[in-house]
Amino acid sequence: MSPNSFEQWRRDVVAQVEQGLDQCLPSIDHVPTVLHEAMHYATKSPGKRIRSLIVCACADLFGSNIERAIHSAISIELIHTYSLVHDDLPCMDNDDLRRGQPTVHVAFDEATAMLVGDALQPLAFNVLATQPINISHEVRVRQIHLLSEAAGTQGMVGGQAIDLAQIGLKMSQSELELMHSKKTGALFLASAEIGALCGLEYEESYREPLRSCARHIGLGFQVVDDILDASSPTEVLGKSAGKDLRDNKPTYVTSFGLARAKEMAAELEERTEESLMCLPRSGGYLSDIAKLVFNRVS
Amino acid sequence: MSPNSFEQWRRDVVAQVEQGLDQCLPSIDHVPTVLHEAMHYATKSPGKRIRSLIVCACADLFGSNIERAIHSAISIELIHTYSLVHDDLPCMDNDDLRRGQPTVHVAFDEATAMLVGDALQPLAFNVLATQPINISHEVRVRQIHLLSEAAGTQGMVGGQAIDLAQIGLKMSQSELELMHSKKTGALFLASAEIGALCGLEYEESYREPLRSCARHIGLGFQVVDDILDASSPTEVLGKSAGKDLRDNKPTYVTSFGLARAKEMAAELEERTEESLMCLPRSGGYLSDIAKLVFNRVS
Numbered sequence: 001m002s003p004n005s006f007e008q009w010r011r012d013v014v015a016q017v018e019q020g021l022d023q024c025l026p027s028i029d030h031v032p033t034v035l036h037e038a039m040h041y042a043t044k045s046p047g048k049r050i051r052s053l054i055v056c057a058c059a060d061l062f063g064s065n066i067e068r069a070i071h072s073a074i075s076i077e078l079i080h081t082y083s084l085v086h087d088d089l090p091c092m093d094n095d096d097l098r099r100g101q102p103t104v105h106v107a108f109d110e111a112t113a114m115l116v117g118d119a120l121q122p123l124a125f126n127v128l129a130t131q132p133i134n135i136s137h138e139v140r141v142r143q144i145h146l147l148s149e150a151a152g153t154q155g156m157v158g159g160q161a162i163d164l165a166q167i168g169l170k171m172s173q174s175e176l177e178l179m180h181s182k183k184t185g186a187l188f189l190a191s192a193e194i195g196a197l198c199g200l201e202y203e204e205s206y207r208e209p210l211r212s213c214a215r216h217i218g219l220g221f222q223v224v225d226d227i228l229d230a231s232s233p234t235e236v237l238g239k240s241a242g243k244d245l246r247d248n249k250p251t252y253v254t255s256f257g258l259a260r261a262k263e264m265a266a267e268l269e270e271r272t273e274e275s276l277m278c279l280p281r282s283g284g285y286l287s288d289i290a291k292l293v294f295n296r297v298s
Numbered sequence: 299m300s301p302n303s304f305e306q307w308r309r310d311v312v313a314q315v316e317q318g319l320d321q322c323l324p325s326i327d328h329v330p331t332v333l334h335e336a337m338h339y340a341t342k343s344p345g346k347r348i349r350s351l352i353v354c355a356c357a358d359l360f361g362s363n364i365e366r367a368i369h370s371a372i373s374i375e376l377i378h379t380y381s382l383v384h385d386d387l388p389c390m391d392n393d394d395l396r397r398g399q400p401t402v403h404v405a406f407d408e409a410t411a412m413l414v415g416d417a418l419q420p421l422a423f424n425v426l427a428t429q430p431i432n433i434s435h436e437v438r439v440r441q442i443h444l445l446s447e448a449a450g451t452q453g454m455v456g457g458q459a460i461d462l463a464q465i466g467l468k469m470s471q472s473e474l475e476l477m478h479s480k481k482t483g484a485l486f487l488a489s490a491e492i493g494a495l496c497g498l499e500y501e502e503s504y505r506e507p508l509r510s511c512a513r514h515i516g517l518g519f520q521v522v523d524d525i526l527d528a529s530s531p532t533e534v535l536g537k538s539a540g541k542d543l544r545d546n547k548p549t550y551v552t553s554f555g556l557a558r559a560k561e562m563a564a565e566l567e568e569r570t571e572e573s574l575m576c577l578p579r580s581g582g583y584l585s586d587i588a589k590l591v592f593n594r595v596s
Binding site (some may be wrong): 026031034035036039083087089091092093109110111115117118119121123124125126129130136137138140141142144145147148149151152153154157158160161162167173220296 | 322329330332333334337381384387389390407408409410412413415416417421422423426427428432435436437439442443445446447449450451452455456458460462463542564580
């Protein structure tokens with residue numbers, strides 16, 4: 001796979017996800033207009049759409065094109081966006097800046113930010129239930145099941161609860177991994193499986209290598225996040241740099257130092273590569289995404 | 299149907315829903331323990347379970363017993379409970395008392411209350427996706443679709459947004475009805491249809507009378523709520539009496555006076571009875587539930 005063809009594919013996915021998100025959100029001409037406007041604001045801010053890329057790459061591995069997987073990707077982006085909006089609220093991480101823009105509760109108000117998250121979440125399930133393509137009811141139910149687990153207390157919400165409870169504490173590597181496997185990893189895992197299910201060639205035997213791959217990419221994403229948070233300026237990150245440190249939150253860098261965190265990232269990248277070898281076409285675009293995640297600078 | 303047999307059935311439904319809720323919530327022995335404890339606290343508080351009764355009554359109308367409909371009822375209670383927890387938060391209605399007990403953010407804290415709601419919502423979809431009974435994937439997808447619409451901006455979240463925007467304003471009857479049709483009515487409607495779908499005898503021709511019935515019961519529930527809020531003491535209500543008035547929120551009573559609100563309730567009860575006549579066994583237990591809703595004192 002040449003870097004050019006991945007770059008073209010990546011741009012295609014991002015463009016289709018952003019267009020699809022816009023179409024599935026309620027129109028800002030309809031009541032309640034401010035809430036709808038805030039939902040568009042939250043989803044439109046320029047993210048990397050890594051999770052969508054994982055959905056579509058895993059779909060591609062098993063014979064599905066982007067069109068067939070696009071609603072799966074949109075549903076993942078909706079859940080991811082809701083979680084960012086709620087995590088940024090004053091009673092949670094209290095952050096003013098996200099993807100280079102004022103967070104939703106700053107641009108609008110707290111009640112609106114709360115409702116944006118509360119509305120994006122059911123919309124994600126709605127999008128999976130109503131995909132306007134030939135995906136069986138059985139697959140839809142499995143996708144909804146996977147998404148609901150990833151969003152619940154064994155997934156993202158559980159990770160956020162552990163995160164809030166750990167402020168000021170030092171965590172062991174396994175405790176940090178447990179927290180991030182829920183907070184970030186669960187949605188990466190769900191993205192991979194929900195995407196793979198779009199492909200008719202997906203088989204149970206690929207489940208473990210796929211999950212292992214997604215798990216390592218997810219953890220790697222977080223370790224790299226912590227490294228960047230500690231070493232990059234706010235302008236590059238698009239969010240408040242060094243904030244975890246100021247908030248006294250345990251990160252890979254605060255817990256193990258910058259050098260060891262970089263080693264950990266390299267180890268995770270190696271393990272990702274091992275898992276990729278067990279997938280068709282040695283992971284296809286998923287292998288390019290892994291490179292993107294481990295080598296990103298913002 | 300004798301009043302005794304309804305009373306027995308009602309107790310059966312409530313007992314099974316409460317047991318089922320307890321079983322589907324994550325164990326308080328598992329991490330994150332405080333969050334799980336707060337989820338149990340929120341769902342356990344003694345509600346009337348009107349929505350569950352509607353689910354099971356509509357299921358019963360079309361040949362489904364309580365067991366077959368119980369997971370549908372549980373999913374509705376989870377969504378209803380999440381909405382109460384979030385609505386009570388300081389940035390929303392800021393209420394300290396719910397069902398006679400301190401609200402979740404008072405008993406725990408704001409971040410926990412937020413996460414309780416965020417976790418109950420995907421759990422509701424999870425419960426529908428994984429019902430351990432012989433309900434087809436197609437029906438599950440339809441139920442999930444209905445629930446996701448009821449929970450979104452055309453339903454509950456939209457109603458809450460309109461409500462927050464209307465503080466201090468006087469609303470016309472049709473504006474109030476629009477708000478409540480979203481805020482309360484949407485989940486009543488979804489309860490009726492999701493329940494009916496559990497029954498193998500449910501047919502498209504029953505859809506309109508069923509929806510009409512649920513719509514009128516839902517609006518009636520709200521009008522009676524406003525009447526009780528204005529005329530009953532806190533001890534009887536189990537929530538802060540007269541709070542809507544103090545918060546300057548438009549209600550049926552503040553907008554039209556107590557006498558006219560009582561007339562409206564009577565009109566809605568009449569219209570409910572008309573719709574009930576178009577259903578099998580003239581509405582079965584749904585007719586008893588309507589009596590309960592229109593004649594309740596708390």
